[in-house]
Amino acid sequence: MAQPEEPQPPIVPSCPLPAKICDVVRTERPRSCCGMAMAGLRTAKYQLPEWHRRNAGVYYKAFTVGEEAERGRAEAKNLVKQAAASAQRAQQYSKNTLGQRLQDIQFWRSELQKEIMELDAETNLLAAQKLRLERALDATEVPYAVVIDNLECRDRRQPPDLVIDQVERQLLKEAELIRDIRDLLKRTIIQATTQIRSNRIQKENCELDWSDKVETYHIDDKCISYCPDSTNIQSHPSSVKFEETASTPKSWAQFSHDNISSAEQEKLASVQLRALINSIIHDASEDLRLQRAAVSEAFDCHLRELAEAKLRLEQHLQQILKDIGEEEANIANLKKAIRDKEAYLKVAQTRLYDRSFRPNVELCRDEPQFRLVSEVEELTVFLEALKRKLMESEQNLKNLEETRMKLEKEIAVKANSIFIDRQKCMVYRLRYPVDLEVASYKQ
Template sequence: MEITFTGNTGNDVGISTAGYRTNKFNQKEWRENNYALYLQSFKDRENSEKSRNDATNLINSTEAILRRIDDVTKKLGERILDISFWKFELERVIQDLLAETDLLVALKKQLENAYRATELPLHIVTDNLNCRLRRQGIDLVEDPVEMALLKEMKIINDVRDLLKKTIARAEQQIEANRDAKQKLEMDWSDKKEALEIDNRCGMLRDHHTDKQFYPGSAKFQENQSSPESWAQHTHDNIIMAENERMSSIQLQGLIQNILEDTSKDMVEQHNNVLKEFQKHLQELDDSKFKLQTHLKKICREISDAEKSIEDLNKAIRDKEDQLKKAQTRLEARSHRPGVELCRDIPQYKLISEVDEINNAITALTEHRDGSNQLKNLQDTRMCLEKELSNKINSIFIDRQKCLTVRERYPSSLRLKGLQ
């Protein structure tokens, strides 16, 4: 160690010129300098000892810090377990919600199929009603068949409205399920990222090289959550998702009941319409048979009436010949000469005969011309023929048009949307 001496002469002289100094240190200065060196040495030793003691204390305190660091690693492990637990719960709820959503989507498709299946029954009942408008005469009646068809149309329209509303409700529930699933997936993604970070932090050791200083990192951020709010956030998301899942399950049961009830109502009313058709067709067939029977009788009666009129005409013609003969005799005898023009018995007989024949011809003519039976019979025949034509037309419409179309009525499975 090089020691430099200083004096109070006011001139500093380097080592190279030491031999040439005219002024030298005195004894006092020499002693003071030594004393200063002793004092400095004491202070340095004292400071060194204190530093060593502080170092020892610091080492001991850092050992406690290291123990706390080990405690942080343990707490990180516990935190990893917490995150893993909630991450597993989120995965479970996501899978459950996804399965329920898939079932609801399948039921929604079944509803749409059922809704499309109602188009054919609606077309059938509309066609039936339009066809029956072509019935003629008295057959254009508001009968039980028409009432059953109108009821069927109302049932179909009500079913279509209900299915349409249920489809809309299913779409809303599916959207709610997907929104809940998205929130769960975002939470799960955050948990996954946080788990990777904490795993990496928990595995970090002093001898690892992938560490460095980050000044300012040891402070709380304003947007940080508390452990309670962190757990409550995930808990709320899971509760919300479970509520949506339960709503989805309830809606699935409702949809199943709706599909079952609507198909049952439509098939039941379809069968009722068929029964009314069969009953009405039986009545039409009976009426047709009776009309045909009466028409045959009327035709026979018309034939007999026409023969009777012909007999009357023949009788009149025969009486007219007899009248001509009697009148010709009277005319001839009126030309007898003189006294021969006598009112004898033949004269009286001929005159009486003419009167009787005239009375007979008059009676026959009046009976022939005064009777309207033939006209009435002919009018009745025309009415029967027209009514029979109406019945044949009604039977054709109900049996050939309506019932033939109703053979295309969809099955119960198709009305449920399963085909």
């Protein structure tokens, strides 16, 4: 900026200026008597040149002081303008930076609010999945009770049928499957509970960050509204110092970024866990359905085998009963034949006995005598054969009776096994849940 031209001093008479304007020069002239007479009024006087020089000095001093004052006023005016412009620019720049800061705060606040809402919604979905797991776990109690009851009922089968058959193997497999499913559901419930807790902790961290940004936004929004004419501004000299715990813009943005990243990770883990829960419930339901079908098929096959075995035993029993009847009739015939032959034998023996009383020479070994002896021998042989056959028939009858008893016992055992499998087990299995996945949605 060009410097103002300095004003030229006024032209004064050409006479040398004294070293000190205010010094009084004493004259060396001899004092007159008139001067002696005025000595009491004044001791010194200025010379005319001195007076002019002094006036010129006073003029110059006044001009210089005025010029300096004018220059100072110009500088002060310029400084005021510069200070006003600088203050206005600084305040506008600060206002712009505050506005940009408000935009940054609003951005992160919106991102945090969005993340909070999404994380809250995801937590609610995961809580619903956890409730499904709990209901599915409750739904497995009935199948497990059914399987245990089936095994206990089948333990009451009578020894001939108390075997480890395909039905029992399938029931044991089903019981083990249900136990594994229950353990898996319990572990998954614990995992879901832990994930829900992590979601809520991360949500709380985001909420705290969001709350701080809301408060900060209000503070900066209030700050951006301040102006020199505001009535609520005060002097706070100590506020210029930076706090030791203050963050930097990079660490401030990184803090919110880390919170959002952690929330995203928890949300992703929650989504994956929900998919895993769906898969677990679906697979468990499918496994139980297949195993239930396998058990039912084993029951049907075993019941058919039992029915066929019982039918064959009943057919054999009918034949045995028929044989017993025929054998009893045979024994009766044999006994009647023995009695008849004994009567014939008695007749022949009586004849021989009576003929033994013939007198003297009449006691002859004639033909009738030989015939009677032969008849007795023949009858004796037949009687012995009939008695042996009677004994055999009685033994056969005894064996038939024992077989009948065994068959009746076997039929009773088969009937008891059929009753246990069909009436106790199959009927009770009707309480088996149709679908574990469907049961997980029921109240």
